[in-house]
Amino acid sequence: MDDPPLKTLVVDDEPLATERLQLLLARIGGVDLVGTASDGEAACRMAEALRPDLLLLDIAMPGMDGIDVARTLAHSAGRPAVVFVTAFDQFAVSAFEVEAVDYLVKPVDPARLERALQRARDHLDLRASGTAPPPPAGRYLDEFWASDLTGLVRIRSIDIDRVSAERDYMRLHVGTRSWLIHHSMAALEEGLDPAVFVRLHRSAIVRRDFITGFQRNASGRWIARLGDGSEQPVGRLYADSVRAIAGR
Template sequence: MTDPLNILIVDDEPLAIDRLRLLLEPMAGVAISGEAGDGETALDLAGRLSPDLVLLDIAMPGMDGIDVARALAESGADTAIVFVTAFDNFAVAAFDVAAVDYLMKPVQGDRLERALARARLHLAGERRAAVPRPPSAHVEEFWVPDLTGLVRISAADIERVTAERDYMRLHVGRRSWLIHRTIAKLEQELDPKRFIRVHRSVILRRDTIAGLSRDEAGHWCARLTDGAEQRIGRSYVEEIKRFAGR
């Protein structure tokens, strides 16, 4: 029998703590080790109780949830963080402090169970690692808005990025999500060994490019593995040729 997942609940709203407790109590393999109503108390309890997981509100007076997560990370605590919030505009900050998941209030039981499963996988991986892996120089995943809150997308799964004014659309198969970034910023964040910019408003994953063609007017076009075609901007033609070994 595996040890239970010890959980610390942190929220400045008592009703929110009560709701999480009611959702957690019937679940197998979990134990609530403590509850806190502010960031300072949360850090004190985390230091004394060493929880496996902190269910952490973000918008709290004084020390907010992002500050708490950052302090826990700096302390070297072997603790997973799942943010629980009523706001969807903290996703980038949550990614910066390596949160395992991001739940929107009111939390649903099945969604919470999925977050706990992710926390267990995260902790198992961290505890198996003999040597900490150096951080990647490039973004490896994104938190993106979804109908149920926010979802995590691996950068490796993104096939195409298209610009829509101040937003970027990330295309994964038949689905797509919008994030608030400039294309220049996103180009810097993505691994250039995996992605290539082909137009002022388009970035492609390199392995989705199946071929190149040139029309009678001299315009270059990339033929993609899904059968689509993407016009190549004039200022990106030389880079595309280097990519093709020409």
């Protein structure tokens, strides 16, 4: 028997973003769009009245933002599952602190939205059965959107070889190409899966399987050899990472 449609409330202060989500949901199917709201206060009122299963919720809105909406509804009866849909990937850690089911970065990829809807269904099914839902599958960032001369480029986290800091920006290195994003190194360290990435320096994060070896320089400091033939000095504060990777 098919699952009942997800009663869904879309919350975004940008009419074009709301319209795009409505079109995507119509194409995917399995969703009953019960309403749209353009600010946080309206979202809370509508959620209380309509009792949706799911909120597709923007974060950066005037007044009450999406994080505040999620915190408010977390204490309501029959609280909805929350999937954040935002143009800003730097909010991911805060989003999962309020137990969001998933986190999508605009412009939303249809296949990625479909996966988020399935995660919401699984989350609601587990909660209905009395089983504690597992930690969100999207606890760590799995994609970034960066600007280039043609517009926006989607970069999968798993494709990133290393990250280097450039003042207030981070450079994502993928093969011979790289892109700048406005982020902090600390937020990236929290947002990237530590089973996949390791911080080796205050200005460098490297994918673990991109590291081919370590050696010491003349002063005794560790140097990581990387898959593209380059080398990354290991900061003294991160020497324990070398020992952990090498199992020593």
